[in-house]
Amino acid sequence: MVDLLKSREDIDRIDRQIISLLEERMDIAKNVAEYKISVGKKVYDKQREDEKLETLGSLASNEFNKHAAQELFTQIMSISRKLQYTLVKTESVSKSFEAIDKLPITADTKVVFFGQEGTYTQQCMEDYFGTDIDSFNELTFRKVMEAVKEGRADYGVLPIENSSTGGISDIYDLLLEYDNYIVGEHVVQIQNALLGLEGATIENLKTVYSHPQPLMQCAKFLEEHDYIEKKEYLSTAASAKKVMEDGDITQAAIGSKKAAGCYGLKILKDSINFDNTNCTRFIIIANQKIFLKDANKVSICFELPHKSGTLYNMLSHFIYNNLNMVKIESRPINGKNFEYRFFVDVEGNLCDAGVINALRGIKEEASSVRVLGNIKKE
Template identity: 55%
Template sequence: MDLKDLRVEIDKVDKLIVELYEKRMDIASQVADYKIANGKKVYDKEREEAKLKAVGDMTHSEFNRVGIEELFSQLMSMSRKLQYQKLAEHGASGRLPFIRIDSLDYANCRVCYQGAEGAYSEIAMKKFFGKDVHSFHVETFRDAMAVLEDGSADYAVLPIENSTAGIVSEIYDLLTEYENYIIGEQIIEIRHCLMGLKGAQLSDIKTVYSHPQSLMQSSKFLSEHGDIKQISMKNNAFAAKKVAEDKDITQGAIGSSLAAEIYGLEVIQEGVNQADSNSTRFIIVTNQKVFLKGAGKISICMEIPHEAGSLYHMMSHFIYNNLNMTKIESRPIEDRNWEYRFFIDFDGNLEDSAVKNALRGLREEAKMLKILGNY
């Protein structure tokens, strides 16, 4: 047979495959009706594993076994998604434990941020809540999460990602540890300056203090002045405060010009971070399961089975429901070697039917799923 005839034969087989697929999905729809009527779960892991082995055993080569198991894995995945959709149509999509609110109470809230006065977190806070916000600062990110949990603050402002240095991994870990949730975000342009005591010149500076990320972001500038010793601090504002208190003209700090102003320091050089477009994304966190009307981004974290294809199948819920995933990060799970927790951002609102459908599927098939916020 020539290529044209072979393609004709393939077309005939494909037609049969389509007919059988539609027949299979019709039966899957009836399965969904039965499960709805009898309160059965959609996902039956043991049944699917047995099915994959059975169809694999029908093949005549290892290559075909792998292919047929992948094909049937997809068929069963589509069947589940149809069943989740039918559950939603019957009002069984499940209520999400988040309450929609129309606005935040800016006038009567207390907000905390990590660091000291002059920190970029303070700048982000005032940008989001306004200059007259009632606020206080704490020493660590964990402290910020803790004061939210005990009710000492209504909101906390925390950095989660920098456009050049990447994620703040500790924040991701704390979001899973504490029952606190993202209600908003604020992006701040980062423009570091080298500051020192009044009258200090660049040639005077022998030691510079700053946060490790700020030192990394300013690595080009610092490499050009290799005789300057670099010392890490928890926060840029703490660095500025130390320089001001030590009154040592050989000490400098890298941070915001606001920090220089607050601690009475002089800006020696502006823009020491090399990136022209350097921004940090801050999240606004609360201890209430609420989301603002019109919120358009959802953050979740999940743990998945430690087996081949798990992440692939989880991602299919976004594809099937036409949801745009904008970010995925992974963090190692403590005390479980080589297992990871995944953090995902995607477009949507918790009241959208497509979002409810995707979350229903993810919740059933993941080992753990937590909605971190809709904002």
């Protein structure tokens, strides 16, 4: 009969030895960091670590213990690197960002928003900047990005995430392509309505137009009225405008009450989205690397090779620096099969020591990393 109490005592004794050896190892890791500082050597040496893991695995007595040893020492070496990052003060990836008290907004400030007049994006812009702002619209996400990048607009307003249907992946890709930065955000409650001409009825409809996101948000209603053909269009407001211009009472649009007022349509049915708490998060973008001093959410993007454990290694930098991750999105990298780009939001400020240290570690270990912005979350 195995003596459970004795076995537990033996495990406790071994664990104490492991802790003692771990502390001794971490002290030596500091010496390694000092050497790297003196010669300007990077902390992360992948080839050295891979060779060491192979050697350590070969010391185990069976295949199971080999994998266990390699997994254990992978984490020990990762922890060692995190200690060294606090000592080796490499340049932070956020160094070029400027902290400001408030966004520069003057009588000459121009804002571009996505979609036609009457979109939720316009509502967001007016909520954020006020109704007297000098603004213009563009009909595609790309055109908004271009206007901001080229300086034709100081700020741009774009939807990035819906509470019912998730993130809008195109926006993430375009942020990188146009080298724009997130400087603010605003959340708008979404109440999608079915809009039609005078004389139209739900029973007589044949076609409904809207942006793909509202069509998804209203999927339950549309399934219940499956005789109505769904057609994707540029935006909710552009859909309302099309219905007005076509003058066909068998057509309808899904959009806001504001769009109904703008284009002289009547509301055939209000609040047809399946989630009454439905809301969309919009971002405010600029082509300047600026952030508010009281910002508390950092958005970053990093690229990783398609290899086991690489994502965990990146996310562990947030864990060890006590940073709360609030969002993660993945996107495939064009031209690199099965390699991915990750978009992550964490709570914090670019001036925080924990954020600086986490970014320093990710910069060393990821294929690439970029700060997309630091904002005050709603």
